[in-house]
Amino acid sequence: MNAAVLPRPARIAGQWRQSWERLCRHRPALVALALLGLVVLLALLVPLVSPYDYATPNWDELYQPPGGGHLLGTDGLGRDLLVRVMWGCRISLLVGIAASLVSVLIGVLWGATAGYAGGTTDSLMMRIVDILYSVPFIPLVIVLTVLFGRSFLLVFVAIGAVSWLDIARIVRGQTLSLKNREFIEAARALGLSNTTMIVRHIVPNLLGVVIIYATLTVPTVILFEAFLSFLGLGVHAPLASLGTLISDGANHMKSHPYLLTIPAVFLTLIVCSFSYLGDGLRDALDPREQR
Amino acid sequence: MSAALPARRSEDRTERAADGAAALLAIRDLRVTYRTEAGALHAVDGMDVDLAPGEFLGVVGESGSGKTQLLLAMLGLNAPGARIDGSIRYRGQELVGAGERVLRCLRGARIAMIFQDPMTALNPYLTIGTQLTEGVRHHQGASRAAARRRALELLDAVHIPEPERRFAQHPHELSGGMRQRIVIAMALICEPDILLADEPTTALDVTVQAQILALLRELRTRTRAAIVLVTHDLGVIAEVADRVLVMYAGRVVEQAGVQRLFEHARHPYTEGLRRSIVPLAGPLPARLPSIGGNPPNPAELPPGCPFAPRCAYAFERCPTAPPPLAPVAPGHLCACYYDGPRGRIR
Numbered sequence: 001m002n003a004a005v006l007p008r009p010a011r012i013a014g015q016w017r018q019s020w021e022r023l024c025r026h027r028p029a030l031v032a033l034a035l036l037g038l039v040v041l042l043a044l045l046v047p048l049v050s051p052y053d054y055a056t057p058n059w060d061e062l063y064q065p066p067g068g069g070h071l072l073g074t075d076g077l078g079r080d081l082l083v084r085v086m087w088g089c090r091i092s093l094l095v096g097i098a099a100s101l102v103s104v105l106i107g108v109l110w111g112a113t114a115g116y117a118g119g120t121t122d123s124l125m126m127r128i129v130d131i132l133y134s135v136p137f138i139p140l141v142i143v144l145t146v147l148f149g150r151s152f153l154l155v156f157v158a159i160g161a162v163s164w165l166d167i168a169r170i171v172r173g174q175t176l177s178l179k180n181r182e183f184i185e186a187a188r189a190l191g192l193s194n195t196t197m198i199v200r201h202i203v204p205n206l207l208g209v210v211i212i213y214a215t216l217t218v219p220t221v222i223l224f225e226a227f228l229s230f231l232g233l234g235v236h237a238p239l240a241s242l243g244t245l246i247s248d249g250a251n252h253m254k255s256h257p258y259l260l261t262i263p264a265v266f267l268t269l270i271v272c273s274f275s276y277l278g279d280g281l282r283d284a285l286d287p288r289e290q291r
Numbered sequence: 292m293s294a295a296l297p298a299r300r301s302e303d304r305t306e307r308a309a310d311g312a313a314a315l316l317a318i319r320d321l322r323v324t325y326r327t328e329a330g331a332l333h334a335v336d337g338m339d340v341d342l343a344p345g346e347f348l349g350v351v352g353e354s355g356s357g358k359t360q361l362l363l364a365m366l367g368l369n370a371p372g373a374r375i376d377g378s379i380r381y382r383g384q385e386l387v388g389a390g391e392r393v394l395r396c397l398r399g400a401r402i403a404m405i406f407q408d409p410m411t412a413l414n415p416y417l418t419i420g421t422q423l424t425e426g427v428r429h430h431q432g433a434s435r436a437a438a439r440r441r442a443l444e445l446l447d448a449v450h451i452p453e454p455e456r457r458f459a460q461h462p463h464e465l466s467g468g469m470r471q472r473i474v475i476a477m478a479l480i481c482e483p484d485i486l487l488a489d490e491p492t493t494a495l496d497v498t499v500q501a502q503i504l505a506l507l508r509e510l511r512t513r514t515r516a517a518i519v520l521v522t523h524d525l526g527v528i529a530e531v532a533d534r535v536l537v538m539y540a541g542r543v544v545e546q547a548g549v550q551r552l553f554e555h556a557r558h559p560y561t562e563g564l565r566r567s568i569v570p571l572a573g574p575l576p577a578r579l580p581s582i583g584g585n586p587p588n589p590a591e592l593p594p595g596c597p598f599a600p601r602c603a604y605a606f607e608r609c610p611t612a613p614p615p616l617a618p619v620a621p622g623h624l625c626a627c628y629y630d631g632p633r634g635r636i637r
Binding site for chain 2: 287
């Protein structure tokens with residue numbers, strides 16, 4: 001009797017384990033995961049153990065080249081580049097992941113609901129999307145800054161507010177075509193509620209598109225944050241994100257190229273890792289994928 | 292016990308059901324109309340159907356005759372934009388115009404449906420177990436363990452080997468016949484009163500078809516559900532049904548017990564369908580007889596009998612007004628002006 005009851009939780013774990021095994025077979029994704037893990041680990045640890053901090057200028061050690069006392073050199077104010085880049089990774093990853101998660105969550109639910117409901121609800125919901133699309137973004141951020149003061153949270157809100165619109169549109173389109181599939185009708189014939197239909201039957205089938213899109217969103221958001229910071233609306237000095245480090249470095253590209261290349265390498269690493277990881281995740285989470 | 296259950300294959304079922312009291316489902320003058328640019332499209336054009344508890348009703352007709360629309364109307368699942376008129380009463384409860392909430396309680400629980408193509412009727416992302424148990428968990432609030440036990444029982448009932456293993460698998464890991472068994476099990480899990488089957492064997496190859504039909508026949512005796520089987524294949528109906536409804540252009544043209552229909556088909560259309568069945572024994576004809584012409588466009592139905600333009604027996608009265616469905620023998624209804632044995636032409 002026990003044997004008949006016990007396997008159930010084991011099977012659920014089995015499903016995830018299967019996905020994990022499929023991910024492990026996807027070499028590039030695995031490498032990407034390892035690299036991302038390494039970057040996260042470094043970003044967390046380095047500022048803790050390093051004797052330098054990201055803010056204090058050191059007038060005796062301006063523009064130190066990599067190597068020596070400062071592993072990655074120092075910038076124009078003599079601040080340790082390694083610590084600053086690691087802080088940049090922290091900020092950029094945080095903004096990228098958090099804003100992407102928020103925008104994917106809102107976008108998927110909004111788009112799936114609109115597409116599934118159809119008719120007036122759909123038109124209404126999508127017109128709201130259109131209206132938000134047409135709101136000029138930079139003035140919006142400036143207004144938000146004026147209203148709420150400059151805060152880091154604002155960057156999330158502002159980026160999240162724009163990037164979910166794309167996802168909502170894509171997801172709605174996918175839902176429209178999914179809705180006519182027979183298994184959706186079969187599920188309706190089971191008498192399930194609309195919420196259950198969307199969450200259980202529509203959303204899992206959107207996973208492929210959503211994951212691809214989410215992994216594309218993370219780098220976009222990171223770059224976007226760099227742009228906002230450049231305008232002075234995002235992270236502000238002395239704190240740095242990868243974006244601000246790169247734009248600072250670009251100013252000294254000729255004389256001190258390492259100020260540009262080092263943060264750029266980290267940004268590229270993060271962005272590429274995300275897209276490979278997304279690729280692998282999509283395959284791993286699709287039960288039909290079997291190799 | 293057996294006295295309480297309606298006797299199978301009784302020719303007088305139609306008459307007993309006609310008073311409506313005994314009927315599990317009573318459909319009166321059902322019309323399903325779609326507004327299109329070409330005008331009103333009459334998918335179902337005034338149908339009366341009665342279904343007795345435990346009965347096996349076959350509905351035959353060619354593509355576009357409104358068979359599927361009839362089934363969907365019973366669940367309130369016609370495409371948006373469909374206009375449903377008339378009455379569908381389930382145990383006296385009116386379903387036409389009933390709220391979504393009422394219908395949702397019936398769907399899957401009291402009236403369940405088996406879909407045509409098992410390749411597309413299952414969600415590729417969910418395990419068999421999840422999909423199978425969804426119905427009981429939703430309608431009866433069954434616990435995970437109870438739902439699982441019930442699902443395993445049903446997998447066994449539809450003859451799926453190694454139910455424990457299948458339970459954890461995804462649809463793509465199973466064959467078409469196996470999936471159709473799953474779809475059938477899914478429909479049965481809440482022990483519905485009515486099982487609607489929309490061409491459940493069409494998408495399967497012939498040997499699997501025979502197995503699924505055998506399964507349906509077996510389930511008919513094991514469950515108390517009334518089954519409505521919709522198909523374009525009269526051969527399938529002959530295998531399993533008690534009573535047959537022949538549909539043409541959204542109307543019932545003939546209705547009789549299965550034996551009666553095969554021996555004494557009265558409507559020229561039924562006769563045509565019957566003759567186009569591939570004979571299993573005897574020499575194969577060089578060319579299988581077929582019914583000439585095409586079914587009428589449901590947006591432009593002729594004023595008279597819709598079959599008249601294709602009918603070998605049509606005479607001057609046919610194109611004037613649609614013939615009423617009238618009894619020609621006990622339990623046998625036919626909508627045709629042509630009166631065979633007393634013969635105008637034959």
